[in-house]
Amino acid sequence: MPDTEKPASAGKEQPRRRQARGERRIAQLLQAAASVFCTSGYSAASTNAIAREAGVSPGTLYQFFPNKEAIAIELGDQLMHRMRETYGEALAPVDPATPLEEAVAAAVDRFIAFNTEHPVFFTLMHGTDIPGRIAEEHDALHSTLVGRIEGLLSSLLPDTPQDVVTRTAHVCLGIYKAGLELVLTHEGAEREAYVQEVKNVLIRYLEPLGGDRLGRA
Incomplete structure (x- = not known):
């Protein structure tokens, strides 16, 4: 009789394909959710609206x-x-x-x-009724950001007392x-103008x- 046994690799390939399809579906649902959250806000969003945006049935969404x-x-x-990757690059100490x-x-920038x-990201981090875990993560991110801003400021202001650096870091993040809210509500040249205003306020x-050591280029 001819050998009809499938190679061992064939059995492994099927779960990998299923896993890849599942990952693509999850990415599709998350992208749809991001769109719905931005449009409706977290509180008003629904799983039905997310499924509709993703082009799938609610039952498909509930599988994931x-x-x-x-x-x-x-x-x-x-x-x-x-975001943690971004602030790691953006807030590294400088010369x-x-x-x-x-x-x-x-x-x-x-x-x-x-x-x-x-x-x-702004919608989830600053919206009302966001899940408690996200709120906790946001608080932790805020603390870490303040710490990284302190490190950046300390490299620029090495003679400044630590309590002043900490207070300044909090104010910079608040500014x-x-x-940011103004920036995100505008587009094109107007958005760029608001970005520049944020920079100007921080610089001033x-x-x-x-003093003179931090003069402009």
Whole structure:
């Protein structure tokens, strides 16, 4: 009789294909959820609306996520990971000789790019009734961001007392967050103008702390 036995690799290939299809479906659902959350807000969004945006049935959605909160948590986890990569690059200590304007512009540009590429991040982090786990992650991210801003400021202002650096870091993050909401509600040249205003406010706030040493380029 001819040997009809399938090679061992064939059996392994089938689960891999199923896993790849599942990962693509999850990515599709998360992308749809991001769109719905941005349009409707987290509170008003529904699993039916997310399934409709993804072009699948609610039953298909429930194969991967039990409810809207689980979708938001998965989306938030992914965005948190990407944000941590962004602030790691944006808030690395710099050469003390770096002009203030250059250091501020580099940091702001990276954060603005992330938030304009992922507008749902702002929706999830600042919306009402967001899942408790996301709120906790956001609080932890806020603390970490303040710490990284302190590190950046310490490299620019090495003689500044630590309590002043910490307070300044909190104010800088508050200024950025307030400006971000304005940036995200505008597009094109008007958005760029608001980005520049955020940079200008930060620069004018920080300049007196460093005196002439932090002069513009």
